[in-house]
Ligand SMILES: Cc1ncc(C[n+]2csc(CCOP(=O)(O)OP(=O)(O)O)c2C)c(N)n1
Ligand code: SF4
């Protein structure tokens with residue numbers, strides 16, 4: 001039986017261009033399943049992406065979509081949201097797109113608490129351009145620009161989002177597909193800046209450089225190293241070792257979102273001609 | 275039949291994720307490197323292959339028990 005989420009894909013664009021075993025396809029499916037779960041309409045939802053393998057997702061999704069410039073998805077999304085606050089605006093970005101060239105846009109989007117749902121497909125590398133290190137390449141991991149292992153300390157994008165003012169922050173992985181759907185769906189519920197990091201495998205660039213084995217092996221690595229937040233919080237510090245990392249919703253806060261704040265400005269200025 | 279496996283061959287890239295995660299060794303890659311059902315009777319319709327396929331190429335439905 002045809003799956004109901006298929007209606008959210010541009011069928012004539014599939015199969016997608018991602019490499020065999022790339023996790024981006026799983027994250028893209030999770031987004032449309034979250035959209036379906038929350039009943040967001042195709043006509044009222046806009047998908048905005050930057051540049052990178054991950055950002056190619058917008059081209060496969062049957063909504064109004066914008067494939068923008070490298071690092072600039074959040075500014076485009078901000079414009080859309082302010083022009084028509086009734087739209088659900090979803091941003092798809094990569095670790096390079098969001099935290100390197102787009103780093104400023106990201107933190108200021110968080111700071112302003114703009115009502116966007118930003119899903120970062122984190123493959124720990126610049127996939128599209130051939131495997132250069134990104135600000136989210138873990139310490140010691142290899143990339144074409146870090147042949148002896150990265151010496152740069154990585155960003156934890158979830159910490160960054162929280163510190164910068166995002167009001168919903170969560171992480172999941174391509175292995176935890178159903179959990180990822182839930183994390184994204186909960187992000188839609190938040191009126192404000194919602195940030196979800198989706199760890200995805202890039203077998204071609206990151207996996208090969210770091211000898212992580214097949215795409216399935218990379219997903220088993222996620223299964224074996226991701227720890228649900230509730231369990232993570234109970235772990236003694238000395239057990240938070242090796243490559244273990246937490247997943248789940250890390251942060252939620254109530255704060256005025258930018259549309260509401262801007263409406264107040266319009267009111268103060270005497271109201272807008274509707 | 276316990277389960278019905280549908281494959282959209284045009285979408286399969288032969289990444290092997292479904293083969294690796296199937297708990298019953300139902301699936302294999304054929305000589306062209308695409309997925310094939312090697313042992314359909316062993317399928318328990320757990321849906322691991324469908325859940326993990328990054329290309330939406332394989333689907334499992336519980337069959338009408340006959
Ligand atoms: C202004 C600009 N600078 C550089 C590039 C080259 N470029 C394209 S994609 C990319 C990195 C993408 O990395 P990431 O955001 O992690 O996406 P991935 O491909 O890993 O999904 C870069 C540097 C560009 N397209 N535009
Ligand atoms: S290079 Fe990596 S991220 Fe890009 S499509 Fe291939 S596997 Fe996916």
Ligand SMILES: [Mg+2]
Nearest residue numbers: 094095125127
């Ligand atoms: Mg990347």
